Amino acid sequence: MAQDVLFPLSKSLWAATAAPAPQTQALTASTKADVLVVGAGYAGLSTALHLAEQGVSVVVLEAREIGFGGSGRNGGQVIPGLKYDPDELMAMYGPERGPRLLQFVGGTADAVFDLIDKHGMDVPRRRAGWIQGAHTADAVKLTEGRARQWERLGVKVQVLDRASAQALIGTDRYQGGWVDTRAGGIQPLSYVRGLARAALAAGARVHTDSPVAALSREGAQWVARTASGAQVAADRVVMCTNAYVGKLLPGLQESIIDACTYQVATRPLPPAIRDTILAQGHVVSDTRNLLLYFRLDHEGRLLMGGRGPFREPRGPADWAHLERVLVKMFPQAAGQPIEHRWCGRVAITRDYLPHLHEPAPGLLADIGCQGRGVGLQTAMGRAFAQYLVGGDARSLPVPITPIQGLPLYALRRLYVGAMINYYRMVDGGL
Known part of the structure; x- marks a missing residue:
């Protein structure tokens, strides 16, 4: 399976501070x-x-290393829900599924x-809640409504005015917002490595550096051939590659916008600033x-x-806008050196919802996180099982649902670029 994103995971903060990965090896002999x-x-x-x-025989094939994709590159924010509010989801999915x-x-x-x-995972974590900061007066109304909808469902929330937002966040750039107390933050690479360790202990076989070069149906089974020539024959296949699927499953890559998300991190802040x-x-x-999105x-x-940039980064200048934003948002952090710069691809679907596909019997594919991937994909794995x-x-x-490609996919960089320029104008500067 070809990988489009080559920016090394080792450049990230998470790789520098993660718990060790469990010992794994490439697949060298065919198996079932x-x-x-x-x-x-x-x-x-x-x-x-x-x-x-549950006693099911499982083999996991990973093209690179555990957490090489979005699972090792995200911001470590564990946020429940989806982009849509509860009332919208009920209207979309109806009284039975909603x-x-x-x-x-x-x-x-x-x-x-x-x-x-x-599983006693070695994962630094804190579950203090997620703040959604409202950057305009209209956004304040939006967040108030969102909070009230979740509150009606029994969720403990807090609506923030400008003063309370400033007190909790430490910046005067937001006019209000809300707090979802269910959320928190983790070290995301330590977590995905912890999942791997738990899966291995339960009896799963995990093979890294084993890219799938071809996947085909042979009689009653699926056969995956790795780049080394070793094969895995299985009754069922679950595709969990998200934005890194490449051409392995025809049409799936063309159903998403595989945009890059960029992050920077300072060195540990002095206590007076922290x-x-x-x-x-x-x-x-x-x-x-x-x-x-930001956190400590x-x-x-x-x-x-x-x-x-949509493309792969070419140098520190590609992160310069985030470094400017960081200082504008938190002037008290001006002069603090940037210690890490990294990026990765995310899968954005046309409707901003997760998509599940079964293009052939026994072949299940999952794609689309929209900023909720840590929790969403963890729970999705349980549902798949x-x-x-x-x-x-x-x-x-x-x-x-059937796989549905985006229109004019080959031109996605052009229309995504136009959309970004429009959003920058609508959002206003910092």
């Missing part, structure tokens, strides 16, 4: 399994873990923190179309993330 999982990220390893715990979906997405953060505790920024440990993203890590570094063992599609949070 009940289920083959392609991709050792949150969804793939959660699927493997939950299947192995409540089940809300229950599922409302519990995705629980899925992460529960697994960490259950105490003025997110002093209660919240994670934050805001209401901009080109949203900013477990050692007091300030992280700032957002959109950057329930579906594969029980065969009931009601175990899945969203219906299985």
Whole structure:
């Protein structure tokens, strides 16, 4: 399986501070399994873990290293829900599926923190809640409505005015917002490595440096051929590659915008500065179309993330806009050296929802996170295991749909660029 993103994971803050990865090896001899999982990220390893715990024979093939894709490159924010509000999801999915979906997405953060505790994972974490900062008066109304909808469903929330937002975040750049107390922050690469360790302990076989070169149906089974020539024959296959699928499953890559998300991190802040920024440990993203997301890590570094060039980075200048934003947002951090710069690709679907596909019997594909991947894909793996063992599609949070390519996919960089320029104008500058 070809990989489009070559920017090394080792450049990230997470690689510098993560717990060691479990020992794994490339697949060197052909083998068989009940289920083959392609991709050792949150969804793939959660699927493997939950299947192995039920006695299912599972092989996981990863093209690079555990967490090489978005699972090792994200901001470590564990946020439940989806981009849409509860009332919108009920209208979209109806009275039967809608409540089940809300229950599922409302519990995705629980899925992460529960697994960490259950398996004693070495994962720095703090569950202090997520603040969505409102950058305009209209956005304040939006966040107030969003908070009230979740509150009606029993979620503990807090609506923020300008003063309370400034006090909690440490900047005067937001006019208000809301707090979702279910959320938190983790060291994301340590977590995906913890998932791998738990899956291995449960009996799953995980092979890194084993890119899948071809996938075909041969009689009653699927056969995946790796670049080395070794094969895996399995009754079922689960594709968990997200934005890194390449050409392995025809049409799937063309169904998403595989945009880059960029992040920077300072060195650990001096206590006098650290105490003025997110002093209660919240994670934050805001209401901009080109949203900013930021937090402190477990050692007091300030992280700032957002959109950057669609292409692979060419040098430090590609992160310069985030470094400017960081200082404008938090002038008290001016002069603090930037210690890490990294990026990775995210899968954006046309409707900003996760998509599940079964293009052939026994072949299940999952794609689309929209900024909720840590919790969403962890819980999705549990749902995949329930579906594969029980065969009931009601175990899945969203219906299985056909793969549908984006129009004018080859021109996506042009129209994404135009969309970004428009959003920058609408969002306003910092």
